[in-house]
Amino acid sequence: MITIPYPKGHKIKVRNKIVESAAQAFRTNGIQDVSVPFIMKGAGLTHGGFYSHFNNKEQLVAEACRYAISDTIALLQKVADEENHPPPIHTVIDYYLSPYHRDNTEMGCILPALSGEISRSSEEVRQVYTHELERMIAFISNLAEIDASKGSALFSTMVGSLTLARSVNDPELSATLLSSGKQYAKELVKTLT
Amino acid sequence: MITIPYPKGHKIKVRNKIVESAAQAFRTNGIQDVSVPFIMKGAGLTHGGFYSHFNNKEQLVAEACRYAISDTIALLQKVADEENHPPPIHTVIDYYLSPYHRDNTEMGCILPALSGEISRSSEEVRQVYTHELERMIAFISNLAEIDASKGSALFSTMVGSLTLARSVNDPELSATLLSSGKQYAKELVKTLT
DNA sequence: TATAATATATTACGATCATCATATTATAAA
């Protein structure tokens, strides 16, 4: 009676591809600068089918943010597990404030790229963003073995340094922002009460 | 022979009003979300005359950034001069990471609001932005009596804390981001080498 | 193979954008 015209799970897979495409595009070009047709093309589709997957662009923004931040936490966890010599939090700080992470925004943390725009987004999007940021701060605090208050200051330093390092034109200033951010972040972990 | 139909300095005054209108609008709503007609309306004009003042929107963005950051440095200088009891840098940190500054973006520092978008702007805009950020870091370093490297870490912490505090939905987390940012920024000034 | 149902593509709509061409207004000088 009931026929299933496409393979089971097909739509979910396509939907995930759209979210992945959006997450990558948003990190590179912001939210407002990325159009629905562009996102759909990135997922190998045309724009028409978009609204059979999402109610509107805002809903996709929320899902893409959740996906991107979860993805970054998982990546940082992997980075922390890789090296055993320095404290794991040092490895994560070094990665987060590396030239590689600065220069490859499409694969990197979404927070420095989008926090400004998120402040002006819908409550739905901010709700998701808040929850994921809480998870990120918990992850960082746990890794550094500090409380959440200190952890939020640590992560703020990391985000601020990366944000500014990406915004400037001068390679030397950008390098200074990264390295001084690294140094202070590490000292913050052990020095401050 | 040569007649001057409008009062001397009239056009410059109007041009400045456009830049002020843009600076305020960009801080509140970002660059891409603010249209030329909207900016012109904010200056009491219609959109048509825009291109007799500026070659394009990008040029206005650069000028508005320069204006806004200079304006903020001047404001912070005033804040520093107001109170004499605590070290001036503490007064500035307290102001920068206050709920008032977080909640009144249209009058506040442009850097947390726009750094993400600036990363994806033209070289012309990034050039101006870089120069003004250098001035800001010099101002902060001088006020805190620390070197520019440490000053850039300090300012990164301030920017990161304010950016994240503005992006989240939860008042408690936002307050934590502000207060822990304040605390560690102050400790950074005196503690770290 | 034919059918039914669903996923995707094509096309269209109204809005808004940056930009530009042209018309109108305002005012200093004659």
Next chain:
DNA sequence: TTTATAATATGATGATCGTAATATATTATA
């Protein structure tokens, strides 16, 4: 008061956006 011209307004253009309606393509089942 008239005139010349700079400053501003009006209106238009082509592009692109988010969104929706409709047509086509796809494939598990009968």
